[in-house]
């Protein structure tokens with residue numbers, strides 16, 4: 001399924017003119033406060049009617065100004081998860097979950113059990129929302145949205161109200177949803193870390209317009225978009241597979257850039273992971289360094305060198321992957337870095353934080 005959107009809308013003092021496609025997986029809408037993300041989500045949900053344009057999912061037209069078509073929200077088949085779960089306080093978790101299903105007129109017990117298992121909420125079914133933690137509420141809200149059998153899911157900062165520990169608890173469930181439902185998920189977030197972990201596709205919004213859109217790995221490692229995402233957050237995403245759990249506490253991963261060793265990752269051999277390698281954690285050397293503690297030395301070719309305010313971003317081709325390094329202007333000049341040069345990227349095994357390791361491919 002695919003969402004296609006091209007809309008224009010004017011509020012006093014604000015003009016939205018946005019177009020993009022959202023394939024299955026998580027399409028993250030990322031941009032500053034007031035850039036228009038919620039307006040886009042509301043237009044897809046049918047909560048506002050854009051002045052102009054067209055929104056369709058897999059050929060079903062949700063809204064089209066040219067023909068005057070505008071499907072009301074309840075006929076769109078769109079699941080919506082808000083910042084706060086908005087569960088019905090007087091209903092149990094089971095009743096909240098079934099409420100969504102009632103709309104879809106579904107009576108499929110196997111599917112109910114599968115979603116309950118997927119979200120790990122089986123033990124909560126008899127409780128009321130008042131007796132749930134913030135993270136548990138959000139998992140129930142996700143379950144309710146999915147059980148309504150939607151064509152697509154809208155999530156407007158679903159983790160924003162949670163502390164870091166609760167966020168970390170929910171992220172694996174979101175990854176499973178992304179990988180197992182095959183639905184397009186439009187996901188609004190302010191957090192580059194969250195976007196890097198979850199997004200399949202990234203749409204960068206600035207002042208009502210699409211600044212860049214494309215596969216997450218491409219957008220995240222693009223020096224042109226790094227200032228928007230935040231330089232500290234700039235980096236690459238590598239698709240990796242666990243090859244071996246080694247005896248000294250390291251995990252060996254196969255990546256398109258070569259083998260990478262990281263501190264123990266608790267997942268089975270053969271598992272597919274996505275690693276976020278922050279540009280500020282990558283060092284560059286002209287010769288293969290010896291006598292250093294860093295375990296990962298990858299031969300790479302410089303693709304481009306982009307000076308900016310917070311240092312220089314060097315985009316590197318590593319096998320069939322792209323890695324980004326952020327170094328100082330002095331180091332860039334000292335190494336004489338230029339496109340086409342073959343150098344070595346150095347990465348410490350401990351520099352990839354557990355929160356930067358997700359499941360599934362990029």
Ligand SMILES: Nc1ncnc2c1ncn2[C@@H]1O[C@H](COP(=O)(O)OP(=O)(O)OP(=O)(O)O)[C@@H](O)[C@H]1O
Pocket residue numbers: 011012014031032033034035036037038039040
């Ligand atoms: N109903 C409305 N009437 C007038 N102006 C509106 C309305 N809804 C949104 N706006 C304006 O449109 C702009 C975009 O708002 P929107 O909520 O889409 O931004 P956002 O990117 O989702 O922001 P945030 O991250 O803070 O939620 C803002 O300037 C906002 O004030």
